[in-house]
Every structure is written in C-alpha cells, then in structure tokens.
Amino acid sequence: MLIDRPQHQQVPAPPTYRHPDMTTTFKSAAVSSAGPRPDNQDSGCAGTHLVAVADGVGGNVGGAIASSLVINWLSRRGFAGPASEGSAAWLSEAIATGNRRIRTACAEQPRLRSMATTLTAIATTGDGVLALAHIGDSRAYLLRGGALVQLTRDHTWVRALADAGSITPEQARTHPLRSVLLAVLHGREDDMAKVEISTHPTQPGDRLLLCSDGVSGAVPSERMLRILAGAPGPAAAAALLQRAALDAPAQDNVTVAVADLSAVPHPAPVLPVKVGAAAFAPAEITQPLPTVES
Numbered sequence: 516m517l518i519d520r521p522q523h524q525q526v527p528a529p530p531t532y533r534h535p536d537m538t539t540t541f542k543s544a545a546v547s548s549a550g551p552r553p554d555n556q557d558s559g560c561a562g563t564h565l566v567a568v569a570d571g572v573g574g575n576v577g578g579a580i581a582s583s584l585v586i587n588w589l590s591r592r593g594f595a596g597p598a599s600e601g602s603a604a605w606l607s608e609a610i611a612t613g614n615r616r617i618r619t620a621c622a623e624q625p626r627l628r629s630m631a632t633t634l635t636a637i638a639t640t641g642d643g644v645l646a647l648a649h650i651g652d653s654r655a656y657l658l659r660g661g662a663l664v665q666l667t668r669d670h671t672w673v674r675a676l677a678d679a680g681s682i683t684p685e686q687a688r689t690h691p692l693r694s695v696l697l698a699v700l701h702g703r704e705d706d707m708a709k710v711e712i713s714t715h716p717t718q719p720g721d722r723l724l725l726c727s728d729g730v731s732g733a734v735p736s737e738r739m740l741r742i743l744a745g746a747p748g749p750a751a752a753a754a755l756l757q758r759a760a761l762d763a764p765a766q767d768n769v770t771v772a773v774a775d776l777s778a779v780p781h782p783a784p785v786l787p788v789k790v791g792a793a794a795f796a797p798a799e800i801t802q803p804l805p806t807v808e809s
Contacts, residue, residue, distance in 0.1 A: 539639045539640070539642060539643050539644075539777070540563045540639060540777055540779055541562065541564065541566060541639060541775065542777055543561035543773065543774035543775070543788075544753045544774075544788070545560060545753060545770070545773075545790045546770070546771050547559055547794075548757065548761065548770075549769075550765040550766075550767055552767065555579065555792055556571035556578030556582060556791075557570050557791040557792065558587075559771075559772050559789070560593070560772070560787040560788065561749075561772045561773075563785045564784075565593030565637070565638045565787060566772045567593075568634075568727055568772055569582035569585050570652070570768070571583075571632045572630065572632060576627070577626075577627045577630030580620060580792075581620075581627075581632035581700070582632040582791070582792050584617055584620060584632075585613035585614070585616070586789060586791075586793040587793050588609065588613040588616055589636060590789055590793070602644070603646040603714055605638065605646075606636060610707070614700045614702055614703075614706050617630065617631070617700060618702030619702075620702070630701075631701045631702075632651070632699060633650060633651020633696070634650055634653065634710075635649045635653040636725075637774070639776075644716055645714065645716075645717055646712065646714055647666060647667070648710055648711070650699060650710045651669075651698060651700075652696060653726065653727050654667050654728070655667045656723070656725075656726075657721060657722075658721070658722040658723075658724070658744060659718070663740040667711075668711075670696060670698035670709070671695060718776075719778070722743055722752070722773065722775050722776075723773065723776070724739065724752075724771070724772070725771070726771050726772070727767070727769065728767060729767035730765070733764070733765040734759045742755045742756055743756075749773040752773040756771045757769055
C-alpha cells in the first residue's frame, strides 16, 4: 500500500524509542548511474546521520556541479552528525551554505549561471526524530508496517495542476511537462524560503528511501514497496531499486539511497559514502571555491 499524504502531515507512530545511552543512527547505502543519459548530474550520500539525494539542473556540466556542491558540503557537515537538539535548524543552515556555494560558483564562472539542483535530505537527531528537508522533485519515502508513505510532495507544475484538480493523478504521471520544476536551489537568496523542513518521529524497523525522479518516474510504487519490504538490507534494496529503474527503462539518471533506523550506544562517526557526480567531481570544481560563511 502506498500512502501519499499532504505535505507537513506527520506520520502516525507509537512513541519514539529513546534511551539516555542510545543514539538513533542510519545503516545506509546509496547507488547512482547515468541511466540512458551520457552523463550523470545526480549526486547522493549515505551516512550514519545523514542521507541525501540531489538531481542537478542546467546542462551536463552545470547540473553535475550544482548537485555536487550541495551534496559534498552536506556530506562533510554530516560526518559527525547534528546535535540531538535543533537538527532541523542544523539541516536548514547546512543547506543554506550549500546554496551559497552554488551562488559563489556562478559568480566565479558566469557560464554556470543557469545551474541548479533539487535536494531531498534526512538527518537523524540522535533521539528518535528525523529532520527532512525537500525542494524539487526528488522524493523521500518511509516504509513502516507494510505501508510505503511518500513524505515529500513534488515541486512541479504538473503536481500543482493535480492539486488544483485541473488534471487527474493518472494524467499527471504521464504528462509531457511533468518535469517542469517550480522550486530548486539556484544559489539565490530566496531559495531557502521554498525549502520545506519537517520533523518525523521514528520507530524500530523504519526504512527510508530517497531517490531522484529517474527512479520514481520509472518504478511503480507497488514495485518499490515489494523491493523495500523484501530486501535484507539497505545495500540490497538500493541495488534492486536501481536495477528495476534501469530495466523499466528509466528516462533519466538513477540515484537511490536507502537507510534503516537503529539505536546503538555511542556510535563512532563514519564518513558518508558519496555517489554520482559528487563522487566524481567535474574538473570545474576540483579547485577550492572562495570561502563562504557557514
């Protein structure tokens, strides 16, 4: 069963699991491939405190740079994990700094001024609550109790039409303009006003999926549910979802991050795994960018 809920509605859950000597962390994995495209503009990361997916916009070089700039920054900030309190504020500020890195790159190289990226990121506070940040049409899902809940709502023109009742959900899925975005990170001052931040309680057994639209547009929700529910771990789930998208076949880059929630005593920080453009940074961003305030 797939549940598509209104934005900001909290997922019903029993009391979150909390213990003074235990910390909520992710066991996570991520994969990314170009799919049918000649280049991969997606980026993703998977760590013990943060998972994120970004889908670059603005051409093969620009899109890859935009998604890389944000994911590389979030990956670095998420290495040690956010504090138990204020995780949503931590995540919002980290994204704002990543967005300023896009602005700096555009100023340094004017030919990149059209670049932008979507972003969907989830951070654990350590005490059983998740912070979710979302802009664009990458997605986050929660598998709990046999139901797959879509936690994000696409910031697309077609989704706005469907919400207004102008077209049906069935028409939205195949609409020729379904990829037209209404909100992304451009490096502009007003971008952060469009980033939706929410918090969600967790429970043991929760499994999270983050993916680019190359996956959600190719793999039916029922198939996603079967794969996520049947895979023994995040790495297997991510690989199976990637394979399902590529076999569909996907029409875009394919990026998947899967995370299982667990509570462990005093976890050691683990460097997040980066995939896609963030793992193979284009030459244009191998040189350090000018410092921006964090």
